[in-house]
Amino acid sequence: MKEDKNQFDKSEKTPGWLKTIQLNSWEAELLISALVLYALFQIPDYLDKTALQYFDRGSRMHGLFGLLEKAIKLLSFGYILHILVRGIWVASVGLSYVFPKGVDQDALKFKGNFKKELSTSGSLVKMVLRLEELSSIIYGISFIFFGTLVGFGTLIFSFIFFFEFILPYMNQNPYFAVPAAFFMLFYFLLCIIVFIDFLTNGLFRRKEWSADWFYYVAFFFRIVTLSFLYRRSLLVLISNTKGWKSYLIPFIVIGVTGGFVRLNNTISDNKRYNYYQTGASGDYNSANYENTRNENDYLATTIQSDIINGNALKVFLKDLGSFGGIYQFEGKKIDKTKWDLLPSDSISQYFSKRLIVSIDDQVIENIKWFKTQHPKNYEFGFTTFIDLSDFEGGPHFFKIGVDTTDMNSTSKSIVEKENYSLQTISNIYFIYDKP
Template structure:
């Protein structure tokens, strides 16, 4: 009995003093959560570089929902920090002034009574704010676990799919994804149906719901499924008693969506929307990232020339080569035949010549709508973004002074799947 009392006292003391740890963790979490935006931005660029454009839509959902999750986390931690700081102020105020006073009021007693009639008790406010802070903290880390695990699991599955697809039929590799999707769909439908008022006492249906929830969550969340189910059950089993706290989650989702909308323009996520990678750049607009002297990006999606004002007789063109392009070279350039018995230096030279000619086959450059013959140098790596690419030097000595236009295409087996139009002004002044 005494041991239980000691444990209870320890737990109560921990609860009473947890606000200090919450404030510290919340401040650190705000800083860390903002840094996660850079991780989402990097993930979008990583998928653009590594994945075949046919799979961009999957990467879009991974990165977009990750951005929503990070935005919700940021919103929660900021709100938590503000509320917990407000709570500390209320507790301090309560220690000096335990309650409202009518006798010592600076206002008239009639006015004071009317105002107090619409104001909550100080202790009630302290308790409600404390509850809100505790709920926010648990929901924030639940979001982190859910979206973090799903994003990581999906990314690993997608990368393994691309690696193994060279050796295993794609239909077989899709089986796990289909099973998870179908299982999650069936579980959702059964859960909704079993929670209808008229079905809550049907034992066989509830047993089926339990089984589906258990195994569906095991598939979706792996080793975290019990921890997440525990949080869900705490909210679900206390829903009627604390409805206002449960509805608070909707506010976080809304605020997270607002923050995500603001942060979205700082990423390349929209580039991943289906075939939107071509419409991402309007051919009738000029972008600063087309030009080396004005570019402010850390990941090039487009070719780049030295400036929009060319005062020399040469235009230097840098074209980024994405990793996924290696998977389509064979259909365009033919299979590279590696000379097994040749010396190492000769093998390296043959490989370099093959790539050099291959790059020329699936890149076209037009100057004022006239295709020009170019040669490429392999460039490792871009001075700012560290990307691999190819460089060509275009002789424009005979071009008249004025506005001109470069059109650059990337070709696959079906034709030009990427193209950019880059205007520049040729000046005769050196």
Template sequence: MNNDPKSSKFKELLDKLQQESWQLELLITGFAIFGLINLIEPIQAALNESKALQSYGRFFYPIIITACYILIINLVIHVILRGLWIGAIGLRYVSNDIDYDELNYSKRFTNYLKKKVGSFDGYIARLENYCSILFAVTFLTLFYLISFFLVFFLLMIAANFFIESGFFSKFVGVTIFGFFSIFFLFLCIIVFIDFITLGYLKKKEWSSFLYMPIYKVFSIITLSFLYRPLVYNLLDNKFGRRIAFLLLPLYMSILYISTLDNVRSNYLSINSHSSVNYSNNNNYLDLLEKNEFVKNVAIPTKIVNKPYITVFIPFKKETEDIILQNNKKLVPEKDERGLNNRFFKSFSKKKGYSQKRDSIYSKYLATFNNTYNIAIDTIKFSSDFIINKTNKQLGFESIVSLKDIQEGKHLISIKRKVLNSETQKEEIERVAEIPFWYYKSN
């Protein structure tokens, strides 16, 4: 096969594929919609898990979910328009073009309809153009989201290098990253202005001279050199520019509509935190939905019939920050939190590492138990937490005796000691209040 784009045979092949591409469009669209709809649930589950474990995935999965929804919206619109196009083709086979004389309308309406509606063949041609362009724009939108992700990812790498890597002091790292972020975001705004104006900065000699280096750098950062032929081929078409202008308002409208909520009460809300007057299902392990994780504190069940109750507090980064504030002896020489290579780290472990780790665990837990306090109603209990993994979450677990607790409704409270950053004084902060009912089993 001759793939020379200048040869007549290759152009004839492209023209033939162009005329018959609608069949492939429908086939790919059907499979894509089915796959994307089934992909959202596992991605949402991964997002919930990454939020609970505070992994870096919590920044990336929302972008993937957004991409899925945008692709689904575009592809559904494409299927509707392509279905309308097929219907118009079938109707044309029966009744040919529109016969305005047969309608017997007044001259005023006949002239108006001929001008605004036009011929039926013109209508079919417009549908064909919209379908073909929208199909290309759908996947172009996906590439744009990937580019946005890469820009965001570069900022995260820079933050990890300047602040978390340990190559710089905290103050120096934050300062360098601050200046880098301002400069980089300024360049991003320039590229975004050129994007939303459909290449305005490329049209003037003075602006194109200044914009060219930025354009080349961001071509590599965003990998846009891979799909730029699609962009320029779209923008040199009137229909393409029209759709490009319409898509952003369409997405914003859909986003606005999706965030609308019917408020049924001025006082009651299903998103309230657990308290003496409200019980949130997230605070009860047996009421957690599939792929749902504990946010702050959880007990096994709302109705307790055992002589004890288990309290689980999931581990979070701020938990360790508070522990290090309350016990300066635990502050490590080098903060190893963040991205680390387990392969190389395994070789750096020295002899006696296990014994040293157990000793640190004991001090760590002692500080945690001194920081976090448990009370049922007005009765305070001594904290005796151990490290445990519950519901795929690493955290702290303690068992509280209910031997002296009467039957009925009770409120378990978890509080912790924190250091006020402004006054440098110790304060008591409420972590959670969870209602439960205790009835002895017969």
């Protein structure tokens, strides 16, 4: 083994020990994929809770955490696909051992195109080899996709870091304002240049006039985007793809990562849509009760239980992101930052105009809302307590809806886009066990 390593250092030929590892790499791939996949399933929920615990929903940092969650889910999907292909590969290896000749075409007696298809599909051994190549490629490409999405996130973080932490400090000193603006413009232009180089498989790295100065730019962005972790794998893939197909690889990488993010958002939207559809129909939904909901259930509005034993109904209303477009106080639209600074009295005054809260058909007036955070999901929202002592015991429906009567056309369109109505924010069934 030692001689082989020394020979590899001198001649750069593939030594026998490395060939053995390459042939048996599937064992390590399956083991690592299974272990990593188990860990990856735990990370997104942890990141989501951490983001909600320390950053406001809708903030730049919260969005960055969301992008990292999607990158981890993309890597998990790649590992799942790899395990599936490896499973087919293992099954094919077993069949090739028991039946080395593969498909017995004479026994099947297929005719026409079916017979032609069997004759051109190749032997079982070739299928095993193709699956071997495919599974290894999937394993490597999964990390490329993951790294690209994470790199995009770290690049965004560099802008967030500047705008959230550096720029406010510079704005306090007028001498730094102009240099800061020029710096950000220069940095943005460099980002565009690096992106063009990525799409063209190294345009600026192949030219004599740009290779020297662009090396330092590329080196800096390798660190900023963490591309040094997967750059070599991407170059191996590009350099071993022939002709014009190699130029499609960057677009495929961007398309897959962007498409996965879009698909993930669509799934989240469907989860929210199904929740509100259930609410609109008045169906029982365990996600509405703190004592029955699961951590992964959609969170909009909750009460403490489906059976209320005391005289107080404790309500949690999530600070829905859609409200950001209809924040209006005293006839004026206010941004999210100013909204967060409003005291509870002002929030209650706003909600009294925007929300209709009722039990059955009786509207509840003069509700006091408190800004709070959900104790388990860490979602920002509001809590109130409703006195039930004047209601009779038995089944009731608690409802919260958006009143669009005095909204302008823009605000109404936002509400309608989210399918909110007088009942779709919450329509919660409960039984009042009156003391």
